[in-house]
Amino acid sequence: KYHILYRFLHMNTPNQTSLTYFIIKGISDNPELQLLIFLMVLLIYLITLGGNTVIFLLVCLDRRLHTPMYFFLANLSILDISSTTVILVMFTGGGNTISFVGCMVQMYFFASLLCHELLMLTAMSYDRYVAVCHPLRYHTIMSQKVCVSLALSCWLLGFLQVLPPFLILAGFTCYTSNEINHFFCDIIQLMEITCNDTSFLQIIVFINGVFVVALLPFTLTFISYIFIIVTILKIKSNTGKRKAFYTCSSHLTVVILLYGILSVQYQVPSTADFATSKKFFSLFNTAAVPMLNPLIYSLKNKDVKSAMRRKLCCKVM
Numbered sequence: 001k002y003h004i005l006y007r008f009l010h011m012n013t014p015n016q017t018s019l020t021y022f023i024i025k026g027i028s029d030n031p032e033l034q035l036l037i038f039l040m041v042l043l044i045y046l047i048t049l050g051g052n053t054v055i056f057l058l059v060c061l062d063r064r065l066h067t068p069m070y071f072f073l074a075n076l077s078i079l080d081i082s083s084t085t086v087i088l089v090m091f092t093g094g095g096n097t098i099s100f101v102g103c104m105v106q107m108y109f110f111a112s113l114l115c116h117e118l119l120m121l122t123a124m125s126y127d128r129y130v131a132v133c134h135p136l137r138y139h140t141i142m143s144q145k146v147c148v149s150l151a152l153s154c155w156l157l158g159f160l161q162v163l164p165p166f167l168i169l170a171g172f173t174c175y176t177s178n179e180i181n182h183f184f185c186d187i188i189q190l191m192e193i194t195c196n197d198t199s200f201l202q203i204i205v206f207i208n209g210v211f212v213v214a215l216l217p218f219t220l221t222f223i224s225y226i227f228i229i230v231t232i233l234k235i236k237s238n239t240g241k242r243k244a245f246y247t248c249s250s251h252l253t254v255v256i257l258l259y260g261i262l263s264v265q266y267q268v269p270s271t272a273d274f275a276t277s278k279k280f281f282s283l284f285n286t287a288a289v290p291m292l293n294p295l296i297y298s299l300k301n302k303d304v305k306s307a308m309r310r311k312l313c314c315k316v317m
Helices: 002-011 031-061 068-091 100-133 135-141 144-161 163-170 187-193 199-234 238-267 272-299 302-316
Strands: 021-024 097-099
Touching (some): 021 100, 031 068, 031 272, 068 100, 068 272, 097 100, 100 135, 100 163, 100 199, 100 238, 144 163, 144 199, 163 199, 187 199, 199 238, 238 272, 272 302
Antiparallel strands (some): 021 097
């Protein structure tokens, strides 16, 4: 009887022992809606994989696209393919359970890839600034060494700057529940269900997320476009203004789209009533935006469309 009473008491108290797995609740409990969401994510993944692969191959194979702008675009294509692959793995990871180690790995790559994208768009904004404001010295300033250094810096900083909070979280062993109310392992959700002291981790996440991941890339991108706009306004001819704006229109569209969705996503209240809406915003940001990037750059870019026609004509001949 004492053994039964002991088990009963511990079943009705929060679990404060180390966990070996988590339960991912997903976007919806409706099986039909889950199937629909999975099919939608799979379709988005196939479109993203195809579009970004075409962009990457065109940049590699067409010598006319061997310029700094398309070098960064090829890096962005790799990032988009990687981020959507992580999303697809989340939906096909074998049911709704994930191991503790798998959860930590998933969180790390998800956060680092988002940081990579923001940093890569910042490097592309600097490239557009040089192209518009210093066109005569463009190839001198944006040399191959500078482009490779900027790309490597984005990759390294993206992997390193998200490491401290996840190392701290990986050391937590006390959780009140093993259910995560999201479609992936979210660091905010884990901070809510842990019974460890998260005060220091909250400070690290706030500084890292607001200043390093969001504010710094946004500020640098914003400053670049301030100089670009000022330079465009100084051009006297309308043709020159249109040509200067055209050189950065695709990148500006992607920047506005990504930061706009991020701002809306994080303005949604973190309450039970808005939990599903927040998940859909997160899904759109992580799955749909990488799909739209190659479409924006191919539809609004004459060089990419010309390179595609040349390669298609050569293949047909």
